[in-house]
Amino acid sequence: MNLTLRVWRQKSPQEPGRIVDYPVTGIIPDMSFLEMLDVVNEGLIAKGEEPIAFDSDCREGICGTCSIVINGRAHGGQKGTTACQLHMRHFQDGQTITVEPWRAKAFPVLRDLVTDRGAFDRIIQAGGFVSVNTGGTPDANCLPIGKAESDLAMDAAACIGCGACVAACKNASAMLFVSAKVSHLSLLPQGEVEKDQRVMSMVTQMDKEGFGNCTVTGSCEAVCPKEISLDFIARLNREYGVSLLKGVQA
Amino acid sequence: MNLDSKIPSGPLAQKWDKHKFDLKLVNPANKRKFDVIVVGSGLAGASAAATMAELGYQVKCFCFQDSPRRAHSIAAQGGINAAKSYQNDGDSVYRLFYDTIKGGDFRAREANVYRLAQVSVNIIDQCVAQGVPFAREYGGLLSNRSFGGAQVSRTFYARGQTGQQLLLGAYQALSRQIGLGAVKMFPRTEMVDLVVVDGAAKGIVVRDLVTGELSTHAADAVVLATGGYGNVFFLSTNAKGCNVTATWRAYKKGAVFANPCYTQIHPTCIPVSGDHQSKLTLMSESLRNDGRVWVPKQKGDTRKPDQVPEAERDYFLERKYPSFGNLAPRDIASRAAKEVCDEGRGVGPGGLGVYLDFADAIKRLSEETVRERYGNLFDMYEKITGENAYRAPMRIYPAVHYTMGGTWVDYNLMSSLPGLFVIGEANFSDHGANRLGASALMQGLADGYFILPYTIGNYFATSKTAKVKADHPEFKKALESSQALAKRLLSINGKRTVTSFHRELGKIMWEKCGMARTKQSLTEALTLIPALRAEFWKNVKVTGENNSLNQDLEAAGRVADFLEFGELLCRDALTREESCGGHFRVEHQYPDGEAKRDDEHFAFVSAWEYQGPDKPPILNKEPLVYEEVHMSTRSYK
Numbered sequence A: 001m002n003l004t005l006r007v008w009r010q011k012s013p014q015e016p017g018r019i020v021d022y023p024v025t026g027i028i029p030d031m032s033f034l035e036m037l038d039v040v041n042e043g044l045i046a047k048g049e050e051p052i053a054f055d056s057d058c059r060e061g062i063c064g065t066c067s068i069v070i071n072g073r074a075h076g077g078q079k080g081t082t083a084c085q086l087h088m089r090h091f092q093d094g095q096t097i098t099v100e101p102w103r104a105k106a107f108p109v110l111r112d113l114v115t116d117r118g119a120f121d122r123i124i125q126a127g128g129f130v131s132v133n134t135g136g137t138p139d140a141n142c143l144p145i146g147k148a149e150s151d152l153a154m155d156a157a158a159c160i161g162c163g164a165c166v167a168a169c170k171n172a173s174a175m176l177f178v179s180a181k182v183s184h185l186s187l188l189p190q191g192e193v194e195k196d197q198r199v200m201s202m203v204t205q206m207d208k209e210g211f212g213n214c215t216v217t218g219s220c221e222a223v224c225p226k227e228i229s230l231d232f233i234a235r236l237n238r239e240y241g242v243s244l245l246k247g248v249q250a
Numbered sequence B: 001m002n003l004d005s006k007i008p009s010g011p012l013a014q015k016w017d018k019h020k021f022d023l024k025l026v027n028p029a030n031k032r033k034f035d036v037i038v039v040g041s042g043l044a045g046a047s048a049a050a051t052m053a054e055l056g057y058q059v060k061c062f063c064f065q066d067s068p069r070r071a072h073s074i075a076a077q078g079g080i081n082a083a084k085s086y087q088n089d090g091d092s093v094y095r096l097f098y099d100t101i102k103g104g105d106f107r108a109r110e111a112n113v114y115r116l117a118q119v120s121v122n123i124i125d126q127c128v129a130q131g132v133p134f135a136r137e138y139g140g141l142l143s144n145r146s147f148g149g150a151q152v153s154r155t156f157y158a159r160g161q162t163g164q165q166l167l168l169g170a171y172q173a174l175s176r177q178i179g180l181g182a183v184k185m186f187p188r189t190e191m192v193d194l195v196v197v198d199g200a201a202k203g204i205v206v207r208d209l210v211t212g213e214l215s216t217h218a219a220d221a222v223v224l225a226t227g228g229y230g231n232v233f234f235l236s237t238n239a240k241g242c243n244v245t246a247t248w249r250a251y252k253k254g255a256v257f258a259n260p261c262y263t264q265i266h267p268t269c270i271p272v273s274g275d276h277q278s279k280l281t282l283m284s285e286s287l288r289n290d291g292r293v294w295v296p297k298q299k300g301d302t303r304k305p306d307q308v309p310e311a312e313r314d315y316f317l318e319r320k321y322p323s324f325g326n327l328a329p330r331d332i333a334s335r336a337a338k339e340v341c342d343e344g345r346g347v348g349p350g351g352l353g354v355y356l357d358f359a360d361a362i363k364r365l366s367e368e369t370v371r372e373r374y375g376n377l378f379d380m381y382e383k384i385t386g387e388n389a390y391r392a393p394m395r396i397y398p399a400v401h402y403t404m405g406g407t408w409v410d411y412n413l414m415s416s417l418p419g420l421f422v423i424g425e426a427n428f429s430d431h432g433a434n435r436l437g438a439s440a441l442m443q444g445l446a447d448g449y450f451i452l453p454y455t456i457g458n459y460f461a462t463s464k465t466a467k468v469k470a471d472h473p474e475f476k477k478a479l480e481s482s483q484a485l486a487k488r489l490l491s492i493n494g495k496r497t498v499t500s501f502h503r504e505l506g507k508i509m510w511e512k513c514g515m516a517r518t519k520q521s522l523t524e525a526l527t528l529i530p531a532l533r534a535e536f537w538k539n540v541k542v543t544g545e546n547n548s549l550n551q552d553l554e555a556a557g558r559v560a561d562f563l564e565f566g567e568l569l570c571r572d573a574l575t576r577e578e579s580c581g582g583h584f585r586v587e588h589q590y591p592d593g594e595a596k597r598d599d600e601h602f603a604f605v606s607a608w609e610y611q612g613p614d615k616p617p618i619l620n621k622e623p624l625v626y627e628e629v630h631m632s633t634r635s636y637k
Ligand SMILES: Cc1cc2nc3c(=O)[nH]c(=O)nc-3n(C[C@H](O)[C@H](O)[C@H](O)COP(=O)(O)OP(=O)(O)OC[C@H]3O[C@@H](n4cnc5c(N)ncnc54)[C@H](O)[C@@H]3O)c2cc1C
Pocket: B039, B040, B041, B042, B043, B044, B045, B062, B063, B064, B065, B068, B071, B072, B073, B074, B075, B076, B077, B078, B079, B080, B081, B162, B163, B189, B190, B191, B192, B225, B226, B227, B228, B237, B238, B239, B242, B243, B245, B246, B282, B401, B402, B423, B424, B425, B426, B437, B438, B439, B440, B441, B442, B444
């Protein structure tokens, strides 16, 4: 396959970026999108040009490191698929493909397609955990948990923290990410104990980081590679409301 | 070198309890006077950093990913073992211990393995308390599955994302400590050297991967939890960033490296599809619970799988190993697959593949049940290959997956360098020559949550070394040599890319030191690798500059280390004149092709000691003494 890539190049957070066109030849349909970028980079390095910086690690769709917008869609828009699991057989020969970084105030571009998603870590640090220390925990089977609740908690826990939800949202809202963690933990008896405090702390941090409001357009759910459901946002809103009523402070 | 494993005396079952009692404690108020550096935020690193911070130590944690949550542990699929014996099927701490020792082909340290089996039960309790959503039965209790090398059901799992859920549990515990200010986290920061002062590890040199800035950090102890070295083969199931840099540079500073030739080839991976391939993808071992492995009986049979009648299929694992069948351990299953492919009976492009067939399971259980158990794996298979495994069998082939070797550590998980502790896949201690499925997650969390936090206290309480600060001359020296290394890599300006060297090294390793090793192939590798390394230092092209985000430079540093490490791996494989676990020397096999171990001459840990750039390393031997188990020939027939 031959393609034209239009790629966002930006040397540093301080410098302005721009789109640069690269003709690409000899792509095989079995390659993943990132393997295609590897080929482009090998060509650039051979010419002494700097390769396109992009993040990836597991290349199996689970670590959440890869984070690129392909033709205007976070991760390329294929249902339930991260960019590293998107394969070239889904593109046409001769196609022009635009490749950009996540765009959100809270995720500044570091270089080319690499952004800083530290804001997500800080939201978890604010309250996305169960406050237990190591040791002294009861036997794992002492508390039966219904399969349905446990499965639902797992649906929420499947979030890989990639940030596609933010990148896809016109308001750059992080509600899907935050709701996934809030729901995962509050659905389980172990996490339920701290649920009022957790939701308040996490939402407050989310606002501090500069993420936008949720207007329930559903674009986050549509691009989420783990197909995290919008229902969790409704749950988050309910829990937040209860916490507010109880006067919980962040 | 005198390698003292510090195994406590007394009966096996009481060693750990007795040792815990004998360990000196640090008074709670004094704990904050001790600084600990943890390099790595995978299961081992994150759990250790969080737990030590909870105890009151001052912790700094480093990882090269942009967030600690993305460490390679996240990718583990199948599950985690624990001797909970919830299934009432005859499991016990002793059985898990025995299965692990046997699975490791009697090349692991008995006392460590017993302790691992003991603390396994605490891990599950801890994880459930953190909110890890393990799979459950309708009655609300935890569910289990079986894994290779075991005849009981003791594997806990969270769909096909067990590693993810366990890591998120540890990451959340770590995040809590970061939020409390008890851990200072440095993501996108790579350790490039270890600083040793008066014979003890006292700090590290790191590169900030965003700004390129090199800096030093001092501490009272350094913990490496930097994962395995499978990527020395270039193609492996490991994440792209996995590397040997931290433990390799520690090796060059005096921490001996044990059993590098013990590498695990996993039987069920998606076959290579072409030269562009950047990594290989695992299809979890759990699939072998319900999938049946077969190839056509005839050579060169090109019929579609559904056109090969039952009588013309060879279910070779069930045939050769009737009592374990498709659940034979990994090394055995991989070699069996290689054998049938070598006989010309492999399937798919190039004949490098065997079928993993779910037709019977779908008939027996329904497609729905199979989907519930393995849906995400089937989806992943379809994404990568474009094929639907509910309709036609998967094609699988062995691939490099895990490395049992690693930095040598004693019973306290301390390396031969005082003050340097090594945990998780990065150390060598628990899996011998072959690791059983679902035991790496167990070991990482055992080390991090339940072992290191105790043993490190004893080091602080008894160590006589002086506290040093980062203005000590050794820090300056290490910093300057790291700067010089980066400069040198950037100034070569040759003609070949870093990846091309890495690919070539991987090819040498796979062909000469992969599933079948011979004296000749290893001797060849030992001339090819130094030649490739010499070319690297003359002809590599690394673009960009040091003082910015430069992924080409990051890769160059890692490949430079692999080019040295690969040689040690082959040297170790050449020295070990026996076959055991993942190390198969063609010269040493029984007439039926099974591995022939040589306990008389090789029941020891090979611990390699660095002697300088142009001198061969020294081989130290730690004898393996079995007080409790009898070293038998491993049989899964
Ligand atoms: C695809 C796959 C599936 C698996 N499935 C299972 C399973 O089902 N059950 C099981 O028990 N095991 C499984 N394993 C094995 C298991 O996942 C690993 O052995 C285990 O997770 C390793 O954990 P760790 O904490 O030692 O290292 P890792 O998780 O690899 O973490 C290494 C850490 O070190 C950091 N690091 C490395 N080098 C540096 C450096 N120089 N500077 C700074 N930081 C550095 C990294 O950033 C990372 O944070 C699987 C492995 C793979 C590849």
